[in-house]
Amino acid sequence: xxxxxxxxxxxxxxxxxxxxxxxxxxxxxxxxxxxxxxxxxxxxxxxxxxxxxxxxxxxxxxxxxxxxxxxxxxxxxxxxxxxxxxxxxxxxxxxxxxxxxxxxxxxxxxxxxxxxxxxxxxxxxxxxxxxxxxxxxxxxxxxxxxxxxxxxxxxxxxxxxxxxxxxxxxxxxxxxxxxxxxxxxxxxxxxxxxxxxxxxxxxxxxxxxxxxxxxxxxxxxxxxxxxxxxxxxxxxxxxxxxxxxxxxxxxxxxxxxxxxxxxxxxxxxxxxxxxxxxxxxxxxxxxxxxxxxxxxxxxxxxxxxxxxxxxxxxxxxxxxxxxxxxxxxxxxxxxxxxxxxxxxxxxxxxxxxxxxxxxxxxxxxx
Amino acid sequence: xxxxxxxxxxxxxxxxxxxxxxxxxxxxxxxxxxxxxxxxxxxxxxxxxxxxxxxxxxxxxxxxxxxxxxxxxxxxxxxxxxxxxxxxxxxxxxxxxxxxxxxxxxxxxxxxxxxxxxxxxxxxxxxxxxxxxxxxxxxxxxxxxxxxxxxxxxxxxxxxxxxxxxxxxxxxxxxxxxxxxxxxxxxxxxxxxxxxxxxxxxxxxxxxxxxxxxxxxxxxxxxxxxxxxxxxxxxxxxxxxxxxxxxxxxxxxxxxxxxxxxxxxxxxxxxxxxxxxxxxxxxxxxxxxxxxxxxxxxxxxxxxxxxxxxxxxxxxxxxxxxxxxxxxxxxxxxxxxxxxxxxxxxxxxxxxxxxxxxxxxxxxxxx
Numbered sequence: 001x002x003x004x005x006x007x008x009x010x011x012x013x014x015x016x017x018x019x020x021x022x023x024x025x026x027x028x029x030x031x032x033x034x035x036x037x038x039x040x041x042x043x044x045x046x047x048x049x050x051x052x053x054x055x056x057x058x059x060x061x062x063x064x065x066x067x068x069x070x071x072x073x074x075x076x077x078x079x080x081x082x083x084x085x086x087x088x089x090x091x092x093x094x095x096x097x098x099x100x101x102x103x104x105x106x107x108x109x110x111x112x113x114x115x116x117x118x119x120x121x122x123x124x125x126x127x128x129x130x131x132x133x134x135x136x137x138x139x140x141x142x143x144x145x146x147x148x149x150x151x152x153x154x155x156x157x158x159x160x161x162x163x164x165x166x167x168x169x170x171x172x173x174x175x176x177x178x179x180x181x182x183x184x185x186x187x188x189x190x191x192x193x194x195x196x197x198x199x200x201x202x203x204x205x206x207x208x209x210x211x212x213x214x215x216x217x218x219x220x221x222x223x224x225x226x227x228x229x230x231x232x233x234x235x236x237x238x239x240x241x242x243x244x245x246x247x248x249x250x251x252x253x254x255x256x257x258x259x260x261x262x263x264x265x266x267x268x269x270x271x272x273x274x275x276x277x278x279x280x281x282x283x284x285x286x287x288x289x290x291x292x293x294x295x296x297x298x299x300x301x302x303x304x305x306x307x308x309x310x311x312x313x314x315x316x317x318x319x320x321x322x323x324x325x326x327x328x329x330x331x332x333x334x335x336x337x338x339x340x341x342x343x344x345x346x347x348x349x350x351x352x353x354x355x356x357x358x359x360x361x362x363x364x365x366x
Numbered sequence: 367x368x369x370x371x372x373x374x375x376x377x378x379x380x381x382x383x384x385x386x387x388x389x390x391x392x393x394x395x396x397x398x399x400x401x402x403x404x405x406x407x408x409x410x411x412x413x414x415x416x417x418x419x420x421x422x423x424x425x426x427x428x429x430x431x432x433x434x435x436x437x438x439x440x441x442x443x444x445x446x447x448x449x450x451x452x453x454x455x456x457x458x459x460x461x462x463x464x465x466x467x468x469x470x471x472x473x474x475x476x477x478x479x480x481x482x483x484x485x486x487x488x489x490x491x492x493x494x495x496x497x498x499x500x501x502x503x504x505x506x507x508x509x510x511x512x513x514x515x516x517x518x519x520x521x522x523x524x525x526x527x528x529x530x531x532x533x534x535x536x537x538x539x540x541x542x543x544x545x546x547x548x549x550x551x552x553x554x555x556x557x558x559x560x561x562x563x564x565x566x567x568x569x570x571x572x573x574x575x576x577x578x579x580x581x582x583x584x585x586x587x588x589x590x591x592x593x594x595x596x597x598x599x600x601x602x603x604x605x606x607x608x609x610x611x612x613x614x615x616x617x618x619x620x621x622x623x624x625x626x627x628x629x630x631x632x633x634x635x636x637x638x639x640x641x642x643x644x645x646x647x648x649x650x651x652x653x654x655x656x657x658x659x660x661x662x663x664x665x666x667x668x669x670x671x672x673x674x675x676x677x678x679x680x681x682x683x684x685x686x687x688x689x690x691x692x693x694x695x696x697x698x699x700x701x702x703x704x705x706x707x708x709x710x711x712x713x714x715x716x717x718x719x720x721x722x723x724x725x726x727x728x729x730x731x732x733x
Contacts, residue, residue, distance in 0.1 A: 030692060032722070048414060048464070048722075094494060096414065096464040098722065126462055126496065128508075137536060140496075140505065168505060171536045175559055188543055321724045322396060352398070352466070354691045354724040 024108035028119075033355035034099035035117050036149040036159040036203060039213060040262045040277035041313040041327070043334050044143050046097030046125035049325070051349040053091040058333055058343030060085065060138060063177055064292055065190045066230040074230055074245070078295040081176040087132025093334060093347075097125025098354075101149070113153050121149040121159060129170070129335045137170030141336045145199060157203045162196040163217055167336035192336040195224045197256075209265050217256040226254060228339075230298045231285045248300050255284045257306075272317020281309040281331065285339075292340040307332070315351070325349040390476035394487075397469035398724050401485050402517040402527040402574060404467055405584060406632050406647030407683040407697070409704050410511050410533075412465030412493040417697070417719030418500075419459040424703055424713030426453060426506060429537075429545060430662055431561045432601045442601060442615075446665040447557050449544035458500025461704060461717070465493025466724075469517070486518035489527060497538070497705045505538030509706045513570060525574045530567040531588055535706035537561075563706040566596045568626075580634050588626040597624060599709075601668045602655045618670050625654045627676075642687015649683075651701065652676040655709075662710040677702070685721070693721045 038045045062080040104119035128140035147161010168191060169177075181187050198220050203213040219226050219233065226232050232244040233253050260279040267274040286307030290298045309331025317323045327347045332339055404411045429447045472487035491513040497506040515529010537559070545557050569591050574584040590597050590604065597603050605618040630649040637644040656677030660668045679701025687693045697717040702709055 030688065032691065094464055096462060126464075128494070128496075135510075135534070137508070142503070166503065168539050171538075171542075171559070174539075174542055178559060188539060318396070321398065352724055354722055 022108070022110040024106075026104075026106040026108075028101065028104040028106070031101040031104055031119070031355075032098060034101055034121065034123075034149065035104070035119060035151040036121065036157040036201060037211075038099055038123075039215075039258070039260055039279055040211075040275060040315070041260055041279035041311040042258065042281075043279075043309075043311050043327075043329060043331075044125065044127070044141070045095075046099055046123050046143070047095055047351055047353065048097065049093075049095045049349050049351040051093040051095070051327075051347050053093060053334065053345045053347045055089040055091065056344040056346070058338075058341040058345075059089045059091070060173075060333075060335075060338055060341070063173065063181070063187070064295070064340045065187060066228045066290075066298060074298045076230070076290045076292070076295040076298055078291075078293065079177060079180050082180060083176075085131050085172065085176070086135075090132030091138070091334075091345075092130040092132065092134050093127060094130070095125060095127045097123070097127070097143075099123045115154065116150070116152055118148065118150040120146075121161070122146050127334075131172055136172035136175065138172050139168050139170040139335055139337050142166045142168075147199070155205055157205075159199070159201045161199060163194070163199040164196045165192065165194040165336060167192045169337060173337075190337075191227060192339045193225055193227045194219060194254075195226070197223070209263055211262040211264075212260070213262075214259040215257070217258075219254055230288055230290065245300075249302060251302075252284060252287060252300070257282045268316070272319065272323065273315075274317075275313075275315045277311075277313050277315075279311040279313075281311075283307040283309070283332070290340075321352055321354055323351045323353065325351055388476070388478040390474075392472075392474040392476075394469065394472040394474070397472055397487070398466060400467040400469055400489065400491075400517065401472070401487055401519040402467075402489065402525045402572065403582075404491075405628070405630055405649055406645055406685060407630060407649035407681040408628070409649075409679075409681055409697075409699060410493065410495065410509070411463070412467050412491045412511070412513075413463055413721055413723060414465065415461075415463045415695070415719050415721040417461045417463075417695070417717040419461055419704070419715045419717045421457040421459065421713065421715045424708075424711040424715075425457045425459070426541070426703070426705070426708050426711065429541065429557070429707070430660075430665065430710045431558055432599045432660075432668065442668050444601070444660040444662070444665040444668060446663065447545050449541075451544060453499055453506065453540055453544065455500040459506065459704075459715075460498040460500060460502045461719070462496040462498070463493060465491070465495070465511075467491040481521050483522065484518070484520050486516065488514075489517040489529070490514045495704070499540050504540035504543070506540045507538040507705050507707050508536050510534045510536070515570070523576055525576075527570065527572045529570055531565070531570040532567045533563065533565040533706060535563045537707060541707075561707075562598060563709050564596055564598045565590065565624075566594070568594065568597075582632040582634075584628075584630055586628040588628070590624055601658050601660065615670075619672055621672075622654060622657060622670070627652045638686075642689060642693060643685075644687070645683075645685045647681075647683045647685075649681040651679040651681075653679070653702070660710075691722055691724055693723065695719045695721055 062078055064076060064078050066076050100122045101119040104117060106115050106117040108115045123145040125143045126140060129138040144164045145161055147159055149159040151157040197217045199217045201215040205211045226236060229244045231254050234245055234248040236244050238244055258281045262277040264273045264275040284306050287301055287304045289301045311329050313325055313327045315323045315325040330344045333341045333343045427449055430444055432444050468490045469487040472485060474483050474485040476483045493511045495509045512532045513529055515527055517527040519525040568588050570588050572586040576582045600614050602624050603614045604623050605615050607614050628651045632647040634643050634645040654676050657671055657674045659671050681699050683695055683697040685693045685695040700714050703711045703713045
């Protein structure tokens, strides 16, 4: 037995010595170059960009809200705007977002698993939407993630943490709606909100030009709030313990699943990478059925498919930081308070992507 | 005469030859590193930043609006709309700024002279400044500001800009929720949803001097030209501005022109070798609108006081670069509200923030 332990110890020592022959450790206080990169074609990708959207379908023409749980039977109300917005079918979107890696630890050693990195990751984004002539605002979405991200061998990365969606009406909507919605309606604070979901993301980069990923987003049992009420699972309670949607089946949990593929290659050597990406989002909320033109009752259809959303994006880097992007979108409105409106648009964008790192400590065994 | 001409010609030739001995030309399609740098301490600086503001004075607790010009032929007056409840958490605000200065089609000439390099470009500066409740959920409002015009720089020493400047302000949901009891959405003397502080567009002349690598001073004047599209509130309009064929403020003196004058100084050092630069800046602004008098607590009559001083605003900022792109900043502000629709509220706050400053350039041609 002693002999076995001794042999085992020696072997372990040899492996460790081998691994640590070229050991290195780096500590970065802040990094704008994330371990688990943003999904390239995701419409809520946190980035700094200016986008011009041209709609084929679903440009804003009404507000839809479901009634509060306290006001009796769940139903949907629709208020149609009396006139079009200026620059109908076009919209400007400004995104201010970034993924910030905090207290990143990177270990390098002589093994195919090297480097190993882990950090605390914060991803925050404010995306605001304006009329096509860029004066008033339709509204804005606040989206964030915080959690842990790690990366192994520049090949696999993961993130686990909490994810938040929240949306707010802007003055363009207030102007249109104030003459239509009766002043007694408490409508101004209505929002699509998920505060906060759990999210688990996995990304694989088998080589330098290819990436595939998948992400699973679901509300935990102690979620602070999830609205509209009609999207809440049957276990969600509000107001003196009353269940919001007791008629929904147990299988429904307002989940969002996304997956995608990205291909990046320096087609033009003097510029940066050319990238093309496809992102697919699936919303379980698609099983909730309502008339988004006329309003009325809300029902659950177990056989209905999950709502699908497609985004295709092509990007050409112009320099280290600047890129120009073209996007085709088919799915939910880019502005979350119009979650009910199926939308199709084409957009052209400029993106600014700083990826700086503040390194505190960098040590390497020679 | 011929001899003199020959000598002059030779002198010119030698000077030109000497100047162009080391001639270079560069054309940049797009640059995020402006010829005319943003002012460090200016609260409307075009940048990417997040700041947390702690107010010691002037946190929003009401909205003031002046009445429509010529509405019901009544006298111009100020109406105050107190909020139904405090905006919570009180005295706290988050300011997100999305902005950048873009240099377009930049031409840079280098040659063998103290005047070298000479650069000029078409410059665009856009900033959206959002103000959120301290809990970072609802929006108090947002300001849109932009500049477009020409900038030039000579000898890495002196730079100018000249062009049009725009201010516009919009209420956010945090404010609109608080004035619902003030018959929101109706007309008359009641709350006006689209009321805004707007200057669309004013003319801007700026000059900046950097006598050495660590010092910069600047001065700027911003004034409405005769053909200005819109300047509001109406009470701030000079006497030559007309609407519906009538002068808005005919009793104001000719000397008043709603000008804004700014000046400032910036010092930059490399105090910490492992980090980026340490910078300290002071920005001073004067608003001629300070001569327009009204009671911002109770509302009522508006008067013009020729002897009143221009309204002053002070901003002091200290920034420490952490890397090439990221800096941490601390600011002290004493003057107008940072949110332009609260222009009436004298404000004092301390802010701490992070700034991200990409300064990339897309070069097309370099010889």
